[in-house]
Amino acid sequence: MDKLPIKMKAVDLNAWFSGKQALSKINMDVYSNKVTAVIGPSGCGKSTFVRNLNRLHETIPGATVEGAVFLDEENIFKPRYDLVDLRRRVGMVFQKPTPFPTMSIYENAAAGIKLAGRVPRPVVDQAVETALKQAALWNEVKDCLDKPGIGLSGGQQQRLCIARTLAVRPEVILLDEPCSALDPISTGKIEELIHELKKEYAIVIVTHNMQQAARVADFTGFFLLGELVEFDVTGKIFTAPRDKRTEDYVTGRFG
Amino acid sequence: MGQGDIWFKGFIFAFAASIPLLLVSLVVVLFFWAWPAIIHFGWSFIFSSAWDPLADNYGALPFIYGTLVSSLIALLIAVPLGLGCAIFISEIYKSKTGEYIALMVELLAAIPSVVYGLWGIFVLAPFSAAYIQPVLGGMFGFLPLFQGPTSGPSLLTGGIILAIMILPTITALSREVLQAVPYSLRESAMALGATRWETFKVAVFGPARSGIIGAIILGLGRALGETMAVTMVIGNRPRVSASLFAPAYSLAAVIANEFAEAVTELNLAVLIELALILLVITIAVNGLARYLVWQTTLKK
Amino acid sequence: MIREIKERCFLAAVFFSAALAVLPLIAVLGYVFVKGIGALDLNFFTQLPAPVGDPGGGMANAMVGTFILVGIACLVGLPVGIFGGIWLAQYGSGKRGFIIRYSADVLSSLPSIVIGIFAYVLIVATMKRFSAIAGGFALGIIMIPVVTRTTEEMVKMVPRTLYEAGLALGLPEWRVSLQIVFRTAWNGIFTGVILAVARIMGETAPLIFTAFNTMYWNLRIDQPMASMTVQIYNYAISPFSQWQAKAWAGSLTLVFIILMVTLVVRKYSKRVYYG
Numbered sequence A: 001m002d003k004l005p006i007k008m009k010a011v012d013l014n015a016w017f018s019g020k021q022a023l024s025k026i027n028m029d030v031y032s033n034k035v036t037a038v039i040g041p042s043g044c045g046k047s048t049f050v051r052n053l054n055r056l057h058e059t060i061p062g063a064t065v066e067g068a069v070f071l072d073e074e075n076i077f078k079p080r081y082d083l084v085d086l087r088r089r090v091g092m093v094f095q096k097p098t099p100f101p102t103m104s105i106y107e108n109a110a111a112g113i114k115l116a117g118r119v120p121r122p123v124v125d126q127a128v129e130t131a132l133k134q135a136a137l138w139n140e141v142k143d144c145l146d147k148p149g150i151g152l153s154g155g156q157q158q159r160l161c162i163a164r165t166l167a168v169r170p171e172v173i174l175l176d177e178p179c180s181a182l183d184p185i186s187t188g189k190i191e192e193l194i195h196e197l198k199k200e201y202a203i204v205i206v207t208h209n210m211q212q213a214a215r216v217a218d219f220t221g222f223f224l225l226g227e228l229v230e231f232d233v234t235g236k237i238f239t240a241p242r243d244k245r246t247e248d249y250v251t252g253r254f255g
Numbered sequence B: 001m002g003q004g005d006i007w008f009k010g011f012i013f014a015f016a017a018s019i020p021l022l023l024v025s026l027v028v029v030l031f032f033w034a035w036p037a038i039i040h041f042g043w044s045f046i047f048s049s050a051w052d053p054l055a056d057n058y059g060a061l062p063f064i065y066g067t068l069v070s071s072l073i074a075l076l077i078a079v080p081l082g083l084g085c086a087i088f089i090s091e092i093y094k095s096k097t098g099e100y101i102a103l104m105v106e107l108l109a110a111i112p113s114v115v116y117g118l119w120g121i122f123v124l125a126p127f128s129a130a131y132i133q134p135v136l137g138g139m140f141g142f143l144p145l146f147q148g149p150t151s152g153p154s155l156l157t158g159g160i161i162l163a164i165m166i167l168p169t170i171t172a173l174s175r176e177v178l179q180a181v182p183y184s185l186r187e188s189a190m191a192l193g194a195t196r197w198e199t200f201k202v203a204v205f206g207p208a209r210s211g212i213i214g215a216i217i218l219g220l221g222r223a224l225g226e227t228m229a230v231t232m233v234i235g236n237r238p239r240v241s242a243s244l245f246a247p248a249y250s251l252a253a254v255i256a257n258e259f260a261e262a263v264t265e266l267n268l269a270v271l272i273e274l275a276l277i278l279l280v281i282t283i284a285v286n287g288l289a290r291y292l293v294w295q296t297t298l299k300k
Numbered sequence C: 001m002i003r004e005i006k007e008r009c010f011l012a013a014v015f016f017s018a019a020l021a022v023l024p025l026i027a028v029l030g031y032v033f034v035k036g037i038g039a040l041d042l043n044f045f046t047q048l049p050a051p052v053g054d055p056g057g058g059m060a061n062a063m064v065g066t067f068i069l070v071g072i073a074c075l076v077g078l079p080v081g082i083f084g085g086i087w088l089a090q091y092g093s094g095k096r097g098f099i100i101r102y103s104a105d106v107l108s109s110l111p112s113i114v115i116g117i118f119a120y121v122l123i124v125a126t127m128k129r130f131s132a133i134a135g136g137f138a139l140g141i142i143m144i145p146v147v148t149r150t151t152e153e154m155v156k157m158v159p160r161t162l163y164e165a166g167l168a169l170g171l172p173e174w175r176v177s178l179q180i181v182f183r184t185a186w187n188g189i190f191t192g193v194i195l196a197v198a199r200i201m202g203e204t205a206p207l208i209f210t211a212f213n214t215m216y217w218n219l220r221i222d223q224p225m226a227s228m229t230v231q232i233y234n235y236a237i238s239p240f241s242q243w244q245a246k247a248w249a250g251s252l253t254l255v256f257i258i259l260m261v262t263l264v265v266r267k268y269s270k271r272v273y274y275g
Helices: A046-053 A083-089 A105-115 A121-134 A154-167 A184-197 A210-216 A234-239 A244-250 B003-041 B061-092 B096-108 B113-140 B155-180 B183-191 B196-225 B228-233 B251-261 B265-299 C002-039 C042-046 C060-091 C095-109 C112-127 C132-157 C160-168 C173-201 C228-236 C241-268
Strands: A006-017 A020-031 A035-039 A063-071 A090-093 A172-176 A202-206 A219-224 A227-233
Touching (some): A006 A046, A020 A227, A046 A090, A046 A202, A083 A090, A090 B183, A105 A121, A105 A154, A105 B196, A121 A154, A121 A184, A154 A172, A154 A184, A202 A210, A219 A234, A227 A234, A234 A244, B003 B265, B003 C095, B003 C173, B061 B096, B061 B155, B061 C002, B096 B155, B096 C241, B113 B228, B113 C228, B155 B196, B196 B265, B196 C002, B265 C095, C002 C241, C060 C132, C095 C132
Parallel strands (some): A090 A172
Antiparallel strands (some): A006 A020, A219 A227
16 A cells, blocks of 8 residues: 555644535545545535545535645646636536536537637547547447437436536546446446546545445545545455444444 | 405405506506507617607617627626626525625625616726726627727727626526525535535536526526616617617616607607517517427426 | 736736726726715605705606506516416417517616606507606516516426426315415515616606606606606706706715615526626
8 A cells, every 4th residue: 555656645634614514634545556435424525525636625605625635746736726727627527417508518518628729620529539438338329419419318327427527638537426426337337437547647536435436446545524444455445444433334233 | 255355355356456456557557658650660670770869750770789789798798707606605605704795796796787887886986998998809809799989988998887787687597597506416426425516516506507498598587678787888879780889778778868858749659669568578588498498498 | 828828918918908998997986976975865755846046946746656656567567477487487389488488588678768668658648748658668578578577487496396286185276276375386476577677767768758757746656757767857958057066966966875775686686697
């Protein structure tokens, strides 16, 4: 664990919503080419934590933050840090699928690339195809790329959002409960996808589903009441937790 | 259903049904009263610029022109400003202060038009003649629109007062539309590395577009029918001039000024026909708004 | 780099338009306040309009007139609006509901001066004289669509379970409608009614050839009646500075009443209705 390359590192991270503390003193690492799961009961701060990794937390009125998060050894909270660049390097997929409602499947997948400026059409085409293939959606949509993105099923929409994120070639992917609005089959597909993606990316997944964490994650952090109670290799968290609270949670005694 | 229920249902239905009845009778009654003018002048009424109550010779063109052009000026000014103001409140400065600005804008929609007119006579019209018109004339004087002597009460001043009056409507409605766009879409765009402009363009404007069009057309509807403020600053001269600096007249203004003093039967009928034209224009504009909103919603 | 320039332009444009939008509005309020406060005194609220040259004089009759006109408008507009709204909420899902709702929408988009003409030909031309009834009738029609829509929305917001609970108690439908559903929705409806009243108080156009105007006391509703808005208008377009000052004072009073009413009502309800 100590020898693995660290992609992101949170140091004494505190966060508040209108003065109410949501995270206190979080210290946690995210490793390259590994899946890191963040688990805990609702309201424990797990979403707030990942939303600080791309600094989306502070866009909510009244939300504040303190501490540091390093991406490749550079503090993303340092003054004048380029947020646009950060969010391109650290992509995010949300709980509910959020395709842009007025855009087609193609336009949705290309939305991120097109932001970067004028890109020649063949390049965009190529990137869209690659991203949709990576997101395991290509075969299902290749004949209807100009149909509206919101016409797809929930699971397909979520994979479209993943493709949209992949298309900008990020280094880290944050998944905030990506399967909570999906049926078991779609969930299975996304979990397979996560296995594929970790070959290229560092992945952080927030989930309230412990089986999911056990299935997909290499490392797991357990959050409770805004604190990181325990962080370790996934197997250890589920079989031999050090903290009593972690044990209570993973054995289903509360939450 | 008991006896009481049947009575009650019939009772309240009578009130509900009186609304379409009222509307239909309004149109029929106006048409009936305008009939003498309609048969007397025929279609040429719409294209004639005559206005001579003593000789009983009338035409509607200057009023239609004044109404349409002043409303157009109002839209040209109020749409960018109102939309910008709405974006400021809902996208850029979304905090307590933004809420207060929004509240203030909504309160301003409640100020009576006669008050805007009063301000228009004593503040805006002199300001328009002394500063706005000379500056516009200097910049765009090569266009006939901005030539000729300046005048406080004028088509341009009428358009500006209308712009000020429909600003709150457009701002408040656009803001509501923008805020109805789910926050998750904005977050998705930001998570892709979009700047604020790009977030607006990519995630907000698309879903909000039809609603914004609706807001604009509602503002236009308000401008077309607005009476008092325009009457007080447009100059009240029934002539079609190429220059925006010249005094003009609007449909609502001529009715307000001359209706109580209509001398002949035909004069009264003419004024009611003008009201009928105004009615047709506003209903058409609202129908168009509905159609556009319906179309853009369908395209989703 | 181009992205950054675009971003800067966007922010600049938005700030600029917000500032430019608020500026004239502040100017209007500022002028009304400054010019109005200078012309206000106690006489303004207690005396009749004075002829040019005579000192003093006020708008007392116009203030009373405005309240009488609003009262008549409520008598016309409220029953139609409220009962019509209840019908729309409870039975208005079909074709008849569509027609009624559509008519209300069209009615609300009509210029108020057109409604004034309707009141003129219906009432003034029949009675052969200007009267408060005609003015109140015109204002009442303007109220109808606003009140109808508010009532419908508020009644629809009452949970269906409440309605069913009433029926389960064995109450007849009409009693449930009035005593349970309507009462629950009443607070919201009241808000809508007050906002509608605030709006018609500021109407001038439908009054100038219906209620007309008078410089004297009049409480008879079959006679011409003064109103604050028409009085402000007449004073504003007069050539005498003494009368113009009264127009500012009247504007301040009217704006104060309308803004206070709107603000107080807004405190109790988050929603605002655009008529």
